[in-house]
Amino acid sequence: MTNRFENKKIRWGLVGCGRIAKNHSEALKEYSDRIELVAVCDIVPERADKAAAENSAKAFYSIEDMLAQEQLDILSLCTPSGIHPEHAILAAQQGLHVLTEKPMGTRLEHGKKMIQACNDAGVNLYVVKQNRMNPTIQKVHEAIEKGRFGQIYFAQANVFWTRPQDYYDQAPWRGTRELDGGALMNQASHYVDLLTWLVGPVQEVKAFTGTLKRKIEMEDTATVALKWPNGGMGSINVTMLTYPKNLEGSLTILGEKGTVKIGGIAINEIQSWDFEDGMDSKEEVSNLSYSTDSVYGFGHSIFYKNVINHLKGEKSIICDGDQGLQSLELLEAIYRSAESNKTIQLPLEN
16 A cells, blocks of 8 residues: 655644754754655744744644644644643644654543544554663663563662753743643653653552642652562652752663663763673673763654654654553552552552
């Protein structure tokens, strides 16, 4: 069967021209021979106009106007997380594929509605989890796939960053339950995803969250205990109060036959790499580390390449709606645990 994108450029739209949108537009420019960013949208006209000028695209100030006036193939959502479901459903109903930033929503039920809408419309839903593409994380994934760790006993994610009050004061939705979430759902979302992707679905969580300093609705600090079905344990430790700057974004996995820690400010440095099989040279492992000043990493470009290839029928999806829902379910379980002061069992349907 002929792929409708085989001999044509994919017509792309982007909604939300704030902080993260630049990563998306820069990634799209890399593949201008295969796609065309034709429209951008933001409810702040100045932001939309600026993004339109930078990308030779048309500016819109409402998603409804953009969908009504432009013939698009796919829409990228860079709006506040709590608005993703509404925008995804609107796009799906117009027959557009959807690419959404993390997390796909701030409520599990809303994420399910996104998936259902895209399934009903026969379109694809892609959830941006670009940190999966970090060369350091790809190496860990490869080791797990080959069984090199043996049984995994413990896994830990640490996100020790700083977000000053003026970061939250930039917009009224920041730090709110419905539109943003706190340090766990926003800043640590990728690390929650990596634990579920690499180690597997969690069975139990017990969480403590606190708003220790920032004037926001949700948490600026949290610690979470995890338990996996095989008896393995772990933790997630997060704060946005690190002084004076971002300190660490790390992932540690301790197994029967292997120990790994990926550190740096954004899981960009292999700090420990020891396996019983001794298969890797020190040079091979050290060459995977890289320097970065950005907590976002450099995975957006690779993620977009995968989406373009998938739309053209060439590759499988890195992260679809169902996979995106796994980390959202864990996040919801964490919040339920913190709110009730109880251990929560997963999956939540049980």
